[in-house]
Amino acid sequence: MQLHRHLVIAALLAALASASAQAGDSGYHAGDGYDFARVTDVTPIYRDIQVRRPRTECWEETVAYPGPGSAAGTVIGGLIGAAVGRESGHRRRGRNGRTLAGAAVGAAIGHEISRAGKVRYGTEQRCQVVDEFTTERELVGYDVRYRYNGRHYLTRTDQHPGDRIRVRVDVTPAW
Incomplete structure (x- = not known):
């Protein structure tokens, strides 16, 4: 009986050795479910993406500035306007109001005329x-x-x- 037991154990060990030899040098061991495979080719995969980068763009621009009006234009315009206003009033009572209104309008016109010819230029960023x-x-x-x-x-x-790459090995019986 003991001899029979030894023969059964020897047969089991031979079967295990045969299964291991069939797996080759893969290193797979039943029970852990993982092994390593030989990598034959690796190809990197790329994706093109659009990247937005805001930047500040600056330039110099020529700008016209109106020149200052001369006081002489304002005064002369005021005097002319006052004279016109005074002469246009027939009655004494309305003459002062027309004189003041004429002076104001004349001063404004004289100021604009004196400014019109004077423009200076500069640059701004x-x-x-x-x-x-x-x-x-x-x-x-x-x-x-x-x-x-x-x-x-x-x-x-x-x-x-x-x-090499680690692979999961799943062995199931084929019926």
């Missing part, structure tokens, strides 16, 4: 924000081709896997 768009390539992952037990597979990963 103008700025605006301009959006500049550039296209950049962004690495999004890797297409990884690998080989496991004589079969080829393809997957996408976030990181470069190196020369």
